[in-house]
Amino acid sequence: MAALILLMGCQPKTDLDKIDALKKQVNKDIKALNELNANTFVQLEKDFISYDSSLQNMSEKELDAVFEKLRLVNAYIQQFNMERPVMQAEMDSTLVRLDLLRADVETHYIADSLAADYIEGETQEVERMNNKVAYFKDRLGNCRKDLDELKKKK
Numbered sequence: 001m002a003a004l005i006l007l008m009g010c011q012p013k014t015d016l017d018k019i020d021a022l023k024k025q026v027n028k029d030i031k032a033l034n035e036l037n038a039n040t041f042v043q044l045e046k047d048f049i050s051y052d053s054s055l056q057n058m059s060e061k062e063l064d065a066v067f068e069k070l071r072l073v074n075a076y077i078q079q080f081n082m083e084r085p086v087m088q089a090e091m092d093s094t095l096v097r098l099d100l101l102r103a104d105v106e107t108h109y110i111a112d113s114l115a116a117d118y119i120e121g122e123t124q125e126v127e128r129m130n131n132k133v134a135y136f137k138d139r140l141g142n143c144r145k146d147l148d149e150l151k152k153k154k
Contacts (some may be wrong), residue, residue: 015115018104022119022126023095029126029133030091033084036133040140041080047147048073066150073143080136087132094125 052070055063101118104110110118 013107015112015119016102017120018123023102024130025126025130026091026094026098029130030088032133032137033087033091036137036140037080037084040137040144041077041084044073044140044144044147045077047151048077048143051147051150059140069146069150073146075081076136076143077137080140083132085138087129087149090125091129094122098122107118 005042048070052074055066058066101115101122105115
C-alpha cells in the first residue's frame with residue numbers, strides 16, 4: 001500500500017500518467033503474487049503436509065501445543081489456494097480495463113470528468129488488490145515462521 005501511495009502521491013500530471021502508474025502497480029502486484037506462490041507458498045504447503053503427517057507420532061500434550069498454529073497455517077494455505085486464481089484474474093482484467101481506458105483517454109472518446117471518475121475507481125481497485133497481496137505476504141510469512149518454530153521444537 002505504501003508503494004501505491006508513493007506512486008500516486010507524486011501527482012502525475014495527466015490522466016495517461018495516472019493510468020500508466022496504475023498499470024505499473026498492477027504489474028508489480030502480479031509479479032509479487034507469482035513470486036509469493038513460487039517462493040513461499042509451494043514450500044510452505046510441502047512443509048505443512050510433512051509436519052502434519054508427523055502428528056500421529058506425537059503425544060496428546062505435544063499435539064495440543066501445536067494444534068492451533070497448525071490449524072491457522074492450514075487455513076491460510078487453503079485461503080491462498082482459493083484466492084490466488086481469483087486475484088490473478090482480477091489483476092488481468094484490471095490491466096485490460098486500464099488499457100481500454102488509456103485508449104479512450106488518448107482518443108478523447110470520453111470526457112475528462114468521466115475519465116477522472118474511472119481512474120478513481122481503478123485506483124481503488126488497484127489499492128484493494130495491492131492490500132490483498134500484502135495480506136498474503138504477511139500471513140504466509142507468519143505461517144513460515146510458525147512452521148519453522150514448530151520444527152525446532154520437534
